[in-house]
Amino acid sequence: MLLDSPPKRSAEPISAPATPKRHALRAAGLLVSCGVLLLICVASIAVGAKSVPLADVWDGLFHTTGTGNDVIIRDVRLPRTVLGFVVGAALGVAGAVMQALTRNPLAEPGLLGVSAGASAAVVSAISFLGVTSLTGYVWFAFLGAAVVSAAVYVLGGSRGATPVRLALAGTAATAALYGYINAVQLLDAAALDRLRFWTVGSLASADMETIRKIVPFVAVGLVLSMLLARPLNAMEMGDDTARSLGAHLTRTRILSMIAITLLCGAATAACGPIVFIGLMIPHVVRAVTGPDMRWILPYAAVLSPVLLLGADVVGRVVTRPSELQVGIVTALIGGPVFIQLVRRKRTAQL
16 A cells, blocks of 8 residues: 555665764764854853843852842743754754654644643643643643544554655544634633733743653653664665564554653643744754754754743844744744745655
8 A cells, every 4th residue: 555655765774874073073073063152051041031141041040149030031031042942952852753653854843742642631731720820731731642642543443554645644633633622612701811921822921840840751752763773774665674673563552652752742831832843943953963863862952942042032132022933933934934844855755
């Protein structure tokens, strides 16, 4: 059947050995990316509705100055920056794993219905159970993400699941769940009012308690994703080739979906659905590293927070003294990029 046939690959063979020079260039690029991330983190702490000099930023982080800047730095901007770092890494790695799992270059964390499942569970908790705290959303988001992931895997054929079947099942689940979310919001004005910022994606409500709740899940998801790099490399060349290389397809797909669920569930619970991060960054990374997941995943974990925190800084600057939610900024950036990816001849043929 057409659905079961592996797609043709036009990229360089994943198994092609990399030269020491290329390894050195990739490592150097990763170090440079870490430096850029550090600069963006500093900008995220220093820039906002109220400008804070860099000297005051340093003092506010480690000393009580009595000027009020220390409260802004420690209680508002530092948690916001840490949350952006954690959520960005989660979304970027989840997007890279999803593109490898589905062999779809346009896949992103919403494709398998994980983000929609988390959102639907949070909407239900707010509307029917009266949950109002951000930390209370976390567990419902994980429950919704896990249930939808399991349902998509079953609908996609369980042990006979293929990338196309998983993508189709996820798309159908996403459409149905967002229809449910919209219906609940229209019927419950109070829920709509509480959700109006969360549903567009925002870092504005960040606090250390929420970060402490999601970090363990993100950490497990990141480690699991890194351990799956080699079998995902094999699977990107097609099921038959992957089997011949010794990859266990069913186990890899199950563990990949678990990793995606942990990463997307945590990110969605903390700041709502944020689009395009998991779509754009893996494409940028592949242009630098090639198709090797052993390099794509670390790069995505570093560069995705750069994009997310950068978008958050832009949203705070362009509408001072108010702010534009980061989910809106990433959508404005991601829309044209998505159109360009679709128009590329090479992408359209995959």
